[in-house]
Amino acid sequence: MDNPEVYFQFKPFYKKYTGEKALLGDFIELAGPENLKEKIECIIVFPNGINTQVRLTAVQIVQLIQQEVPGIAVIPIGESSALYEPKQRSKENPVLLFLRVAFSMVLLFIGAALAIMYFHSDVDMNKAHQIIYYFITGEKVDNPVLFTVSYSLGIGMGIAIFLDIFAKMKNKENPGPLELEMHQSEKELREYLRDQEGKKQN
Amino acid sequence: MIKAVITIVTGVSGGLAVGASVTAFFTVIGVTVKIIEWSRKKEYTLLYQCSIVLGALVSCFIYFSGLTLKHLQIIIIPLGFMMGIFVGMLAAALTETLDIITVAAKKLNIVRWIYLIVVVTLLGKVVGSLLFFLIPGFF
Numbered sequence: 001m002d003n004p005e006v007y008f009q010f011k012p013f014y015k016k017y018t019g020e021k022a023l024l025g026d027f028i029e030l031a032g033p034e035n036l037k038e039k040i041e042c043i044i045v046f047p048n049g050i051n052t053q054v055r056l057t058a059v060q061i062v063q064l065i066q067q068e069v070p071g072i073a074v075i076p077i078g079e080s081s082a083l084y085e086p087k088q089r090s091k092e093n094p095v096l097l098f099l100r101v102a103f104s105m106v107l108l109f110i111g112a113a114l115a116i117m118y119f120h121s122d123v124d125m126n127k128a129h130q131i132i133y134y135f136i137t138g139e140k141v142d143n144p145v146l147f148t149v150s151y152s153l154g155i156g157m158g159i160a161i162f163l164d165i166f167a168k169m170k171n172k173e174n175p176g177p178l179e180l181e182m183h184q185s186e187k188e189l190r191e192y193l194r195d196q197e198g199k200k201q202n
Numbered sequence: 203m204i205k206a207v208i209t210i211v212t213g214v215s216g217g218l219a220v221g222a223s224v225t226a227f228f229t230v231i232g233v234t235v236k237i238i239e240w241s242r243k244k245e246y247t248l249l250y251q252c253s254i255v256l257g258a259l260v261s262c263f264i265y266f267s268g269l270t271l272k273h274l275q276i277i278i279i280p281l282g283f284m285m286g287i288f289v290g291m292l293a294a295a296l297t298e299t300l301d302i303i304t305v306a307a308k309k310l311n312i313v314r315w316i317y318l319i320v321v322v323t324l325l326g327k328v329v330g331s332l333l334f335f336l337i338p339g340f341f
Contacts, residue, residue: 100310105322108306112323113330116293120334128265135264136281138272143335146275147282152331154286159324161287162236162294165317177232178316181300182307 005073006032006040008061010082014050018086022046024064027056027084036069043068050086055197057081083194116155221258228254231295233288286331293327 008028016026025041032040043064046054058076065074120126126143129151133144160166164176175183228234238250263269293299303323307316 097312101312101315101318104306104310104312104319108303108319108323109326109329111302112326113333116327116330117334119293120331126335131265132281133278134268135270136274136278138270143338144278145336146278148335149332150279150282151286151289152328152335154283154288155290155293155331156286156324156328157283158287158290158292159294159320159327160290161240162233162291163320165320165324177295178300178303178320181304182313182316185301185304185308 003071003073004033004036004069005075006030006036006065007075007077008065009077010056010058010079014084014086016049016086017089018051019049020086022049024061027082028061036072040065040068050084053083053085053193053197055081055083055194057198081194081198083190083197224258225254228292231292233291233295236291236295290327299323 008030011027011029014022014026016022022045023041024043024045027045030037030040045064058080062074062076066072126148129144129147130141133147134140163178167176234250234254238244238247303316303319307313307319312319
């Protein structure tokens with residue numbers, strides 16, 4: 001009889017908390033004979049769970065599986081290593097959280113206001129508005145209030161449209177540009193940490 | 203004669219450079235893409251392109267000719283609003299803005315509250331713009 005074969009790939013995220021027993025099935029996804037699959041998924045990797053970041057390589061996984069099931073052919077698919085982080089049981093201080101949120105709100109509010117002022121005076125927006133106002137009404141006005149106020153409200157509308165705020169209120173499924181950006185930077189961070197961890201081990 | 207030729211060549215090349223870079227800016231930054239996505243009619247790309255070109259031409263005409271249509275106050279508010287929407291999209295699309303929100307949310311560990319942060323940024327923009335135009339002596 002031929003040797004049985006299993007294929008595995010790393011799961012993208014680790015879902016258990018610190019201190020929970022970590023099984024091989026938490027780290028990898030398997031394809032192969034059903035009875036072997038169950039056996040392999042129950043292999044204990046870290047009996048006491050993981051407390052810090054852990055880097056697993058495909059070679060380590062192959063070794064673990066072959067110890068348990070001798071003579072099995074283990075074939076990795078995709079990435080050759082992955083970094084896992086345990087979930088933290090968070091007991092966040094609500095006051096601190098509130099302060100943090102409030103602080104960043106104030107910071108961003110003032111920053112956004114200042115940035116748009118910089119932009120307007122940089123491009124001499126007022127002159128452009130005067131010209132547009134003159135073109136439409138034929139009056140030369142220093143400060144076309146009607147136009148500038150509606151323009152200012154439009155800016156808010158534009159940001160809301162671009163960042164899909166209205167779509168967010170309806171359904172939370174589709175990722176907006178902001179989610180994509182967050183995901184991107186998270187991925188870069190994970191990749192960096194994984195490679196850095198690999199350097200340390202070698 | 204030679205002066206006229208040189209002037210025309212300089213003008214056309216200057217216009218080419220500015221037009222190309224402005225359009226590239228809008229496109230790369232993703233504002234046009236966003237608007238076209240919003241309209242849900244990708245088939246009409248040619249139409250959208252023509253609108254961009256026409257808009258640029260008309261604005262040049264308005265800016266340099268000094269002509270006036272007179273007594274069209276009725277379109278001032280919707281026009282200002284639409285211009286604001288475009289500038290707002292531009293401001294939101296700038297990678298700096300996106301990055302700042304992302305970094306702020308992550309550093310302060312308040313990813314769950316990110317849309318609150320976006321709304322606050324938005325209000326900041328509106329208030330900043332209003333202050334700029336309404337307080338005399340700002341420009």
